[in-house]
Amino acid sequence: MVSMMFSFEMNLTPYTDHLIPPLDAVDAARQAEYDAHLAERAAKEQAAGKKLRGRKPKPPAEKAPKTNPPKANTTDPESRMMPIRNGWVQGYNAQAVATESQIIIACDVTQDTGDTAQLTPMIAAANRELVSSAVNSLQ
CATH class of the missing domain: 1.10.287 (Helix Hairpins)
Known part of the structure; x- marks a missing residue:
């Protein structure tokens, strides 16, 4: 090498x-x-x-x-400082909704540091995806 x-x-x-x-x-x-x-x-x-x-x-x-x-991130100005367990990291907050069999039905990436504000939009996104794909049952 x-x-x-x-x-x-x-x-x-x-x-x-x-x-x-x-x-x-x-x-x-x-x-x-x-x-x-x-x-x-x-x-x-x-x-x-x-x-x-x-x-x-x-x-x-x-x-x-x-x-x-x-300070400004010149390579990705839209990313934010996100708290993690041992400090901070520059990045995004990703959310996903999955079925019991771990099939992802909705996902989103945000700049918000907290997850609680993302619950309602993610439920709405999952419902939209299920309606648009005409899924009656998740099993």
């Missing part, structure tokens, strides 16, 4: 710009919020005639981000 490694670089920016919003706008909004908070704090100190107790707020550049930076 021969193993070969390939290495290449590709600029994906033109393809991913629409997936992740520009972070400059987010940074500008955080800076504006910080400036407004400082102005409000200064007005309170001016009205009270003394400094406010507690720490002064840190500028947004020194703070840790409140959330993880947005």
